[in-house]
Amino acid sequence: MKVLSVTSEIYPLVKTGGLADVTGSLPKALASCGVETTSLVPGYPRVMEQLKNATPLVVFDDLLGVRASLLHARVDGLSLFILDAPSLYDRPGGPYVDAHGRDHADNWKRFAALSRAAAEIASGLLPGWQPDLVHTHDWQSALTSVYMRDMGCTTPVVITIHNIAFQGQYSAQILPEIRLPASLYNMQGLEYFGDISFLKGGLQTADAITTVSPTYAREILTPRFGMGMDGVLNERVSILRGIVNGIDLDVWNPATDPYLPRNYDLTSLRRKREIRQVLMKTFDLDTDDDGPVFAAVSRLTWQKGLDMLAETADEVVANGGKLIIFGQGDHDIEQHLLATAQRYPRRMAVHIGYDEPTAHLIHGGSDAIVQPSRFEPCGLTQLYALRYGTVPVVSRTGGLSETIIDANDAAMSARVATGFQFHPVTTDGLRLALRRAMHAYVEPKMWARLQNQGMKAKFSWERSAEQYATVYANLIRKSGRAASTSDIRRASF
Numbered sequence: 001m002k003v004l005s006v007t008s009e010i011y012p013l014v015k016t017g018g019l020a021d022v023t024g025s026l027p028k029a030l031a032s033c034g035v036e037t038t039s040l041v042p043g044y045p046r047v048m049e050q051l052k053n054a055t056p057l058v059v060f061d062d063l064l065g066v067r068a069s070l071l072h073a074r075v076d077g078l079s080l081f082i083l084d085a086p087s088l089y090d091r092p093g094g095p096y097v098d099a100h101g102r103d104h105a106d107n108w109k110r111f112a113a114l115s116r117a118a119a120e121i122a123s124g125l126l127p128g129w130q131p132d133l134v135h136t137h138d139w140q141s142a143l144t145s146v147y148m149r150d151m152g153c154t155t156p157v158v159i160t161i162h163n164i165a166f167q168g169q170y171s172a173q174i175l176p177e178i179r180l181p182a183s184l185y186n187m188q189g190l191e192y193f194g195d196i197s198f199l200k201g202g203l204q205t206a207d208a209i210t211t212v213s214p215t216y217a218r219e220i221l222t223p224r225f226g227m228g229m230d231g232v233l234n235e236r237v238s239i240l241r242g243i244v245n246g247i248d249l250d251v252w253n254p255a256t257d258p259y260l261p262r263n264y265d266l267t268s269l270r271r272k273r274e275i276r277q278v279l280m281k282t283f284d285l286d287t288d289d290d291g292p293v294f295a296a297v298s299r300l301t302w303q304k305g306l307d308m309l310a311e312t313a314d315e316v317v318a319n320g321g322k323l324i325i326f327g328q329g330d331h332d333i334e335q336h337l338l339a340t341a342q343r344y345p346r347r348m349a350v351h352i353g354y355d356e357p358t359a360h361l362i363h364g365g366s367d368a369i370v371q372p373s374r375f376e377p378c379g380l381t382q383l384y385a386l387r388y389g390t391v392p393v394v395s396r397t398g399g400l401s402e403t404i405i406d407a408n409d410a411a412m413s414a415r416v417a418t419g420f421q422f423h424p425v426t427t428d429g430l431r432l433a434l435r436r437a438m439h440a441y442v443e444p445k446m447w448a449r450l451q452n453q454g455m456k457a458k459f460s461w462e463r464s465a466e467q468y469a470t471v472y473a474n475l476i477r478k479s480g481r482a483a484s485t486s487d488i489r490r491a492s493f
């Protein structure tokens with residue numbers, strides 16, 4: 001079965017968050033279910049730099065008015081189509097924002113073009129290679145199925161919602177420029193509160209809608225979590241389901257992680273102490289052993305609730321604990337966190353930045369990872385924490401509620417607890433959970449049991465990949481097609 005995955009980021013080439021982790025690791029897991037995935041990604045500078053031996057496939061003379069070419073390459077076991085369109089993607093900054101952190105003004109065009117190119121591939125642009133199914137991710141590739149249906153292409157499409165907060169909402173005036181008919185500006189089409197929404201277009205035209213945990217699949221049907229899309233989703237509830245994310249056990253493995261100063265596993269957990277020392281020094285914190293080191297590695301947005309964590313710093317520090325926050329995002333949240341850290345020199349550190357080695361060091365060296373998210377479709381950092389023997393403290397929402405088992409008395413005595421959950425999602429709720437974690441920390445046996453149980457928890461992709469493969473197979477069967485087995489290597493390029 002051949003699948004075209006369309007995504008705005010993919011690990012290890014370009015990543016701003018969990019979307020890249022999923023689009024980078026799912027294809028490998030799907031391969032063992034007989035699914036060959038090729039992922040279409042924009043040719044951002046950092047993607048182009050990492051390509052070796054890319055094969056040019058076709059040139060688009062007029063992709064929404066822009067000249068672009070399509071390349072194929074293999075990187076790190078991934079089969080990739082790269083949309084090389086310098087006027088859209090070759091610029092400083094990240095995939096979505098410029099060097100000053102402002103959204104690229106033409107994001108609508110950049111991601112409409114990505115979707116348009118995907119639709120043309122699905123419609124048979126490449127001699128010898130046509131997907132049996134298309135899988136799109138979030139608003140950035142959601143227009144793919146809109147273009148496909150507009151072109152008369154009936155290949156099945158799955159759309160995955162990784163985060164419904166991002167919806168690709170723009171003025172309807174762009175419709176002619178993205179070459180979509182004005183007739184799509186209606187309730188059953190792209191119309192969205194007086195504008196258009198790329199995500200809504202995808203939800204209306206896909207054959208299956210998935211999101212990244214069963215709990216979040218239920219939550220987004222409510223006004224509180226649906227963020228305006230709950231109406232559309234309720235209408236399409238029969239094709240909506242949640243499939244929990246897995247993690248790449250090779251990339252996140254404390255026994256082999258090249259970014260850790262020492263490697264360890266379940267039988268050598270004491271080595272974590274040494275990593276902790278390195279972490280303290282890296283973040284300029286006291287290296288004493290008085291209390292736990294709580295850490296957060298996160299995009300700094302309202303969603304992630306780290307403003308609440310900052311408000312609990314007094315309590316953590318008063319109990320001998322330390323706090324590390326590493327991430328980047330909204331300017332105001334960054335400033336608030338930095339200002340709080342100044343009040344607790346050598347006990348609290350906030351570093352604004354984004355890099356993979358530091359994220360791994362924090363997972364290896366801290367005692368507990370804190371994720372006080374206000375909503376969380378799945379969440380990956382708590383899963384990485386489990387694998388690293390680092391105890392998660394999480395809000396009870398979305399995927400966090402089903403991936404962490406709270407250390408209440410029953411779960412402790414049944415030896416299944418893996419972390420601490422809190423609800424309601426408020427500063428007081430978080431404060432209480434941190435208190436519980438600090439009490440557990442001073443009981444070495446209890447803490448070790450939590451670490452042990454967490455490290456044994458299973459969050460590989462295996463089961464989830466099978467679920468995606470079943471969704472794909474059912475759609476292909478329903479569409480009356482036979483999944484093809486031809487391989488991209490046998491195509492004409």
Ligand SMILES: Nc1ncnc2c1ncn2[C@@H]1O[C@H](COP(=O)(O)OP(=O)(O)O[C@H]2O[C@H](CO)[C@@H](O)[C@H](O)[C@H]2O)[C@@H](O)[C@H]1O
Binds near residue numbers: 016019245328355378
């Ligand atoms: N400063 C930094 N430096 C280095 N790495 C950093 C970093 N800040 C964050 N990261 C990394 O980014 C990833 C974050 O993934 P999450 O799934 O936890 O959240 P995100 O909100 O980005 O993803 C969305 O999509 C994913 C995938 O479906 C869902 O799990 C999630 O709930 C949803 O919000 C992790 O790999 C983390 O290590």
